Amino acid sequence: MSQTERKIRVLIAKPGLDGHDRGAKVVARALRDAGMEVIYTGLRQTPEMIAEAALQEDVDVVGLSVLSGAHMALAPRVIELLEANGQDHVKVFLGGIIPDEDVGKLKEIGVARIYGPGTLTDEIVGDIRKGVLEEVAR
Amino acid sequence: MASVREVLSGDRLSLARLLSQIENDTIEGRAALSELFPHTGNAHLIGVTGAPGTGKSSLVNQLAHHFRHPPESIPPRRVAIVAVDPSSPFSGGAVLGDRVRMRDLAGDPGIFIRSMASRGSLGGLARTTSGVVQAFDAAGFEIILIETVGAGQAEVDIARLAHTTLVVEAPGLGDDIQAIKAGILEIADILVINKADRTGVENTERALRTMLDLAHPIQRVYRHHGSLEVVPSSIAESPQEESVWIPPIQKTIALDGTGVQELGDQIARHKAHLEKTGEWESRGRTRLQAELDNLLQNTLVNRWRDSLSPERYQEIFEQLIERNLSPRQAVDALLNGGPRR
Numbered sequence: 001m002s003q004t005e006r007k008i009r010v011l012i013a014k015p016g017l018d019g020h021d022r023g024a025k026v027v028a029r030a031l032r033d034a035g036m037e038v039i040y041t042g043l044r045q046t047p048e049m050i051a052e053a054a055l056q057e058d059v060d061v062v063g064l065s066v067l068s069g070a071h072m073a074l075a076p077r078v079i080e081l082l083e084a085n086g087q088d089h090v091k092v093f094l095g096g097i098i099p100d101e102d103v104g105k106l107k108e109i110g111v112a113r114i115y116g117p118g119t120l121t122d123e124i125v126g127d128i129r130k131g132v133l134e135e136v137a138r
Numbered sequence: 139m140a141s142v143r144e145v146l147s148g149d150r151l152s153l154a155r156l157l158s159q160i161e162n163d164t165i166e167g168r169a170a171l172s173e174l175f176p177h178t179g180n181a182h183l184i185g186v187t188g189a190p191g192t193g194k195s196s197l198v199n200q201l202a203h204h205f206r207h208p209p210e211s212i213p214p215r216r217v218a219i220v221a222v223d224p225s226s227p228f229s230g231g232a233v234l235g236d237r238v239r240m241r242d243l244a245g246d247p248g249i250f251i252r253s254m255a256s257r258g259s260l261g262g263l264a265r266t267t268s269g270v271v272q273a274f275d276a277a278g279f280e281i282i283l284i285e286t287v288g289a290g291q292a293e294v295d296i297a298r299l300a301h302t303t304l305v306v307e308a309p310g311l312g313d314d315i316q317a318i319k320a321g322i323l324e325i326a327d328i329l330v331i332n333k334a335d336r337t338g339v340e341n342t343e344r345a346l347r348t349m350l351d352l353a354h355p356i357q358r359v360y361r362h363h364g365s366l367e368v369v370p371s372s373i374a375e376s377p378q379e380e381s382v383w384i385p386p387i388q389k390t391i392a393l394d395g396t397g398v399q400e401l402g403d404q405i406a407r408h409k410a411h412l413e414k415t416g417e418w419e420s421r422g423r424t425r426l427q428a429e430l431d432n433l434l435q436n437t438l439v440n441r442w443r444d445s446l447s448p449e450r451y452q453e454i455f456e457q458l459i460e461r462n463l464s465p466r467q468a469v470d471a472l473l474n475g476g477p478r479r
C-alpha cells in the first residue's frame with residue numbers, strides 16, 4: 001500500500017584535516033547508483049559533527065574516509081559518540097590507508113569494515129546491503 | 139504511541155526516527171502524524187527555491203544563523219531545515235549534499251537539519267515533505283526552512299506549503315532574462331539576488347524590476363518639491379504597508395552574510411503582512427483543504443477500486459476501446475451501472 005519503500009541511508013564523512021575528498025565522492029556516487037540515499041557532509045568534519053549529522057539524518061551506516069593517519073583518534077571517538085546518542089545499531093566503515101596493526105584494534109572497538117586503496121565499490125555496496133539487512137532482520 | 143510523547147518532549151533521536159517513518163509512509167508514521175496534528179500550526183514555514191547553484195543552501199545556512207542569533211530584544215527561535223535534493227531516476231538513490239554548506243550550524247541544539255530525496259516526485263519537494271514539516275512544527279520548531287530541489291521550473295508545491303517563499307536568483311547564470319523563468323513571480327513573496335559580489339548584479343536586478351513592474355502596474359503618485367511624480371510600484375517606499383504585497387528584491391552575499399539581516403527583516407515584514415491581512419489564516423485553510431481533498435480523493439478511489447470486480451472493469455474498458463462508450467460514459471457505467479451497449 002505504501003508507495004515509498006525504505007531506503008538505506010548512509011552518511012559519508014571526511015573527518016580530519018587532510019584536504020581531498022575524491023575517494024569519498026566516488027564511494028558516495030557508487031552507493032547512489034546502488035539505490036541508496038547518501039548524505040554527503042564534506043571536508044574537515046569533527047567526530048561531534050559526524051555524530052550529530054548521523055543522528056539528525058537517522059542513517060543506517062556511517063562511512064569515514066581518513067587519509068591523514070589520524071584514524072586511531074577519529075574512528076573510536078565517532079563510535080563512542082554514536083553510542084552515547086543511542087545509535088549503537090549504526091554500522092561504521094572506514095576507508096583509507098590503515099596499517100595492519102591498527103586493523104585488529106579498530107575492529108575490536110566496533111568498526112564493521114575497513115577498505116584500503118583500490119577497493120572495488122561493488123564490494124562496499126554488497127557489504128552495506130548485507131550489514132543493514134542483517135540489522136533489520138534482528 | 140511512545141515515540142510521539144518523546145518527540146513532543148524534545149527527544150532528538152525519537153524525532154529523527156519518526157521522520158524516517160513519515161518519509162517511508164509507514165503505518166506507524168501515519169498514526170504518529172495524526173497524533174501530532176493538534177500540536178501543529180505554530181511554525182513559520184519559509185520556502186527557499188531557485189535554480190541549482192544560486193546559493194540556496196548557503197543562504198539557508200545564513201538565515202538559520204540569523205534566527206538563532208537575532209539582534210537585541212528578539213529571542214532566538216528554534217530552527218528546523220528540510221533540504222530536498224533529487225533522486226536518481228535510474229537507481230532511485232541520491233546524493234544529498236546540502237549539509238556541506240551548513241557546517242556553521244553544527245553543535246547548536248536549537249537547530250535540526252534533515253536531508254530528503256525527492257523519491258520520484260517532480261514538484262521540487264518529496265511527497266512526504268509536508269509530513270516531515272508537520273512533525274517539526276509539532277516538535278516546537280518555530281522556524282522551518284524548506285530548500286527545494288530547484289529544477290529550474292517554478293516550483294509551485296513550495297508556494298502551497300510555505301507561508302513565505304523566497305525565490306533565489308544569481309547573476310551570471312547565462313542570459314538574465316532566460317534565467318528568470320516565467321511563473322516565479324506567482325510564487326515569490328521575496329526575490330533574492332544572491333552572489334551580489336559577482337558582476338552582472340545590475341542586469342539581474344533590472345530584469346527582475348521590469349518583470350515586477352509588468353506584474354504590478356499599480357503606480358503611486360507622490361508630491362515631490364511641489365510637482366507630481368509617478369513612482370513605479372516596486373520602488374515606492376514601504377509598499378509592504380499596503381494591503382497588496384509586492385515582492386521586494388533583496389541582494390545578498392551568502393558567503394559573508396551581507397544582506398541577510400535585511401532579508402530577515404523582509405521575512406518578518408511578510409509574516410506581519412500575512413497576519414494583518416488575514417492571509418496567514420486563509421493560506422493555512424487553503425493548504426488544509428487541499429490536503430483534505432487530496433486524501434479524500436485517493437482514499438475514495440482506492441476504496442472503490444477494492445470493491446470493483448476486475449472483470450467488470452475490463453468489460454467496460456473493452457467497450458471504450460471499441461468506441462462503444464466514451465470515457466465519460468465508461469466512468470458513468472462503472473460508477474452507476476449506466477448504459478451498456
Ligand SMILES: Nc1nc2c(ncn2[C@@H]2O[C@H](COP(=O)(O)OP(=O)(O)O)[C@@H](O)[C@H]2O)c(=O)[nH]1
Pocket residue numbers: 188189190191192193194195196197239288332333334335336390391392393394
Ligand atoms: N561568489 C559567491 N558564491 C556563492 C555565494 N553564495 C553561495 N555561493 C557559492 O555557490 C555555490 C553553490 O552554493 P549552494 O548554496 O550549494 O547552492 P544551491 O545549489 O542553490 O543550494 C557554492 O560554491 C557556494 O559557495 C555568494 O553570495 N557569492
Ligand SMILES: [Mg+2]
Pocket residue numbers: 194195196235236285
Ligand atoms: Mg542546495
